[in-house]
Amino acid sequence: MNDFAYVGKRMTKPDIYGKVTGEAKYTDDITLPGMVEGRILCAPVAHAKIVSIDTSEAEALPGVLCVLTHKDCPDIRFSRSTMAEALPEFAFTGERQDQFILTDKVRYMGDWVAAVAAEDITTAERALELIRVEYEPLPPVLDPFTALEQGAPVVHEDCADNIAFEMDHPFNCGDVEKAFAEADAVAEFSGVNSRQKHLHMETDVAIASFESDKRLVIYSPSQGPHLAKKHLTKRVFPDLDDGDIRWISPAIGGGFGARLALGVEPAAVLLARHCNRPVRVTTTREEDFQGYSSRTDMHQTIRVAATKEGKLLAIDQKIVSDSGAYLSHSATTSTVNMQKTLGVLKCDNIKGHLTVVYTNTPVTSGFRGYGNPEGAFVLQQALDRLAEKIGMDPMEFRLRNLKEPGDPSCFVPVTLEHTKLKECIDVGAEKFGWKDKWQGWDAAKEGRYRRGVGMSVLTHASGAGGFLLEHSSCVMKVLTDGSLNLIVSPCEMGQGIIGALTQVAAEATGLRYEQIRISTGDTDVTMFDIGSHASRSMLVIGNAVHAAGVKIHDQICERAVKYFEEHQVKLEASDIKVRAGEITSDKAPGVVIDVSKVAYDAIYDFGEGGSQLNASGSYLSTSHHPNHQAAFAEVEVDTETGQVTVVNYVSAHDIGRAINPLLVEAQMEGSLVQGIGFALTEDFVIDPETGKVLSDSLLTYRLPSTMDVPPMEHLLIEEPLEAGPFGAKGCGEAGLVNPAPAIANAIYDAVGIRVHSLPMSADKVLWALKHGTEEAPGQSRVSGQFL
């Protein structure tokens, strides 16, 4: 076994203390001198021309500082997604810049029409009510397939066919039609996910303040403040440059991908500019539901083909994604769906086509899993149907089609170097008891409550090396007491990255974990980095920390030579090791020197050797380094009510090495429960006639509660990844991918029905039980298959 002081240990995390005492400062907890309150007026109709806006009454209200509309905005369109600044030029086609801070025309119910700054929140709200807007309603288009029809209402005037983005699968390969023609069995599944809301508990908020030297300081919870800052200067306020803005990301009240898009920051900056006061813009939970981002609903059909021996021959995927009124992350999440979802198993013939469509519905965006949960819900059910056609155990079918090192990864130009998916399946199945619980495709189930089992497998990334700007840098300095300041760029939104990076830093430097303090979240302090998303932080940022840490370790060893000489031991630096704050050598048994001595003397050297111990470290990732999971779900279906209960869930994760198994477990538990919500309860309902979001509160949108938590087991399959810091891969996102398909396959095993749209809520299950899937209320408009 390894001899790590900290890596691999179950430890709590440094940022948790402030969170249990109430000391942690979130953006809404910050008050700046002279700060005023900003609010945004949201449109009450889904599609309309703005004929006129009369702000005079609002402006006359005592305490109102300014009321702004479209005419006050920079005449430049931008995307809320900041990813354009992390992508190479060739991929910009997917990052249409298509909205103004305050809109020229209403494109969804909730679109931003005007903004107000006032001395207090009550006055700001009252001012919103006094803004008189004359709308000329236009017929809305609320469904992506209607939007694609000839003569449909046009959402963006410069996009007459409402197609925001269209592409073939970037890695189309083989001869799909020939493979289908020669296959022994062909299966198909059509389905659509719901617009799962991120539901970060902290609603969108930002403070913008122009300081007396004209510098702009933004306080806002961002998952990538450097990227957001670059995007803001390049696309929203081109008169500002990178150095003109300092972006501080305080404690973040949940991210899940939502904070990878701009929120109210542009409006806060615009207001601050006009009223020369620091402005805090806040939003309500209802506005969050009506206007802010959610997962993109992807209508998909996936056809798959196999030989009777169970070799997967071909996959053909069609996606029609509904981006809502603006594109944001919808195109990139949909392309990730094609790559990651279809890339999980070995298949030589792959074809796919994607169409992203504008509608007059709220903006959708990137959400944990970023296209993969949306795709897996459909692909993993198509695979089960295929296994059923050839009469094979669905687990066996997947085992026969696993990728091996050397095969193309899910990001085809990059070769897969490391996979333990087979071990995940084997270990998970053993723990779950798959061989006993799965009783064959024609197993008869009786009674009101019927149990069934299902499984699903996934591949996901540890960053997107070879595609995104995957480099990171950090700085370390050692203080006189042997403690370390680590200046590094991850965004701690609860996932535990600060804790895990502290462990990496302590291990690499040899300093004490308790004496490592991380500075992050301030673009004036940290080095450029594209933020915490795509499970990239541990691999990319972790490697940068490791690189700097090793340098500190070596500096300590070099300086320590003379201290051993005091003990009459002549050593080379390479004979010395530093671990948990103690300097020792196998060649000097019994001699222990504390790092604080070396660190103190390094600074308080009035001779020629004075220099604080310091180092920087950088890392550039050139590969995806996929992590993998296999999941097994057991459900109980109440055939009288349609209620589905998850009774057991076992998941095994190929994560290289868990730097901190407690934190990994916490990520897996959280993503599983989010996945159960995605699968069974979370329904984002838009009125098909008006475009109003009907599920606009936590009463009508069913977030999982403590009562929805099933018994679960998360197994870690650890074989270090050579490229990972101490062997680690990323792990945070993937857990949300498998729950929906594994639960869907288990429902089929229990009662023989498949629900084609998420969530698989009781009413849909009951309907399908009564009427059978062949008579379901609608047909897939992607393929014509019954939903």
Next chain:
Amino acid sequence: MSKRIGTFNVNGKNADTIVEPQMLLVDVLREKLDLTGTKRACAAGNCGACTVLADGDPICSCITLAVAAEGREIETVEGLRAADGTLHPLQQAFIDHCAAQCGYCTAGMLMTAKALLEANPRPTREDVKRALSGNSCRCTGYVKIIDAVMDAAQQINAAKEVAA
């Protein structure tokens, strides 16, 4: 709207502040008394993030008028620690189990759990689930929160037995 001086008993101390009739308890705590540990997350009494104790009962401070809280003993997350700074067993258990991720729901979870343990010092896991079912958390999946509350109950009971 008439402003007046209101007196609030929060965490064992009386504090005078200007209140307006429409102000909510959460506004007074956060904006007037600078107790920002209590969070406003839905402002509709649905998520439990703003939970504080009033005379020992958990209430949503986002739907409680400030004036209705006068004369009651209010306890917020800032009042959980002992006078010497020692963490409450619930806080310690949340740390040990890593039961807070983003932390926005944590204050509400702790206060609801405190009320539970005072009413029911030996809860079953099911009791804990039921007591916390009105407190939403998007990050943790609740497992470690439930573990932490069960653990804290044990710690508190063990300490009481030693004291007895």
